[in-house]
Amino acid sequence: MSDQNSLIELSQLSENKINQLFQSCIELKKKFKQHTLPESTLKGIAVLLFFEPSTRTRFSFEAACARAGVHPLILGGASGTSLEKGETMEDTIFNLEAMRPLFFVIRCPDALDLKDIQKQISVPIINAGWGMKGHPTQALLDTVTLFERWGSLRSKKILFVGDIKHSRVVGSHRQLSSILNYKIGYCAPRELLPQDIDAKSVEVFDGLDEGLKWADAVVGLRVQKERHASQSDDSFISEYRHSFGLNSQRLEKFKSDGLILHPGPINYGVELEKEVLTDSRSVILQLVENGAFMRETLIRQILQNQSLVIKGSL
Numbered sequence: 541m542s543d544q545n546s547l548i549e550l551s552q553l554s555e556n557k558i559n560q561l562f563q564s565c566i567e568l569k570k571k572f573k574q575h576t577l578p579e580s581t582l583k584g585i586a587v588l589l590f591f592e593p594s595t596r597t598r599f600s601f602e603a604a605c606a607r608a609g610v611h612p613l614i615l616g617g618a619s620g621t622s623l624e625k626g627e628t629m630e631d632t633i634f635n636l637e638a639m640r641p642l643f644f645v646i647r648c649p650d651a652l653d654l655k656d657i658q659k660q661i662s663v664p665i666i667n668a669g670w671g672m673k674g675h676p677t678q679a680l681l682d683t684v685t686l687f688e689r690w691g692s693l694r695s696k697k698i699l700f701v702g703d704i705k706h707s708r709v710v711g712s713h714r715q716l717s718s719i720l721n722y723k724i725g726y727c728a729p730r731e732l733l734p735q736d737i738d739a740k741s742v743e744v745f746d747g748l749d750e751g752l753k754w755a756d757a758v759v760g761l762r763v764q765k766e767r768h769a770s771q772s773d774d775s776f777i778s779e780y781r782h783s784f785g786l787n788s789q790r791l792e793k794f795k796s797d798g799l800i801l802h803p804g805p806i807n808y809g810v811e812l813e814k815e816v817l818t819d820s821r822s823v824i825l826q827l828v829e830n831g832a833f834m835r836e837t838l839i840r841q842i843l844q845n846q847s848l849v850i851k852g853s854l
């Protein structure tokens with residue numbers, strides 16, 4: 541049975557719905573900081589399945605559950621579970637559904653068909669990072685952070701630098717950019733660019749300086765060595781850092797009111813130098829703060845039984 545409160549991909553949302561999520565998230569954060577949120581009573585349990593590693597997403601969902609009055613049951617990797625005895629991810633989900641959670645949060649490899657799973661269970665699923673397919677809550681927390689600063693993303697230019705080919709974050713931003721009408725640019729070595737770039741919807745920059753001059757926001761992406769077919773050797777990393785790494789000197793070419801993002805975790809000395817974290821334009825840790833509030837917003841919507849789906853179906 542498909543559940544209308546699920547969030548598997550962002551193409552299911554309308555511009556109005558996303559703007560409502562942004563407003564709710566900002567309001568929630570404001571009330572949290574003013575200590576004016578009513579105390580949450582326990583409403584039930586949720587199952588958080590992280591079949592792949594995570595720090596920010598997992599702990600922000602845990603924090604969001606705690607603040608919204610939901611007790612999270614957490615699986616963080618196979619260790620100590622029956623996955624080690626060969627039980628499948630699908631069976632794990634079906635068994636945990638039998639414990640009557642309010643919803644699932646799932647991070648998983650591409651091999652698990654989240655859309656098919658959703659048809660087979662009766663509670664919502666929030667995609668917390670699905671292989672290379674998408675990471676919708678990351679794109680939402682990135683854009684709510686930009687929305688807080690800019691008021692609107694329409695016609696703004698976001699440059700993604702680095703491992704675009706393996707990035708589920710970029711995949712979700714591609715969907716979101718066509719709803720919120722922001723522009724996307726890529727800057728990466730040829731081997732880290734996707735093969736099928738739609739030149740009508742993406743600007744490609746060979747050089748980082750040129751891309752930084754174009755952009756209103758720049759997103760450094762982790763070089764995902766674990767997803768590369770061949771081992772990235774030291775000379776590749778050294779050349780990458782030289783040509784595509786973000787550092788203070790490079791960022792002199794970037795506008796003074798531009799914003800610097802990175803979804804984390806960061807490979808310091810590869811895609812980004814430590815000094816960038818303290819650049820006044822960096823919102824890297826604000827993304828993490830907003831991530832917990834955006835995830836709490838989504839959970840509260842599920843608890844209020846508000847449909848996240850506005851158009852189409854999964």
Ligand code: CP
Nearest residue numbers: 594595596597803804
């Ligand atoms: N950005 C992000 O998804 O980080 P984690 O892998 O630590 O959750």
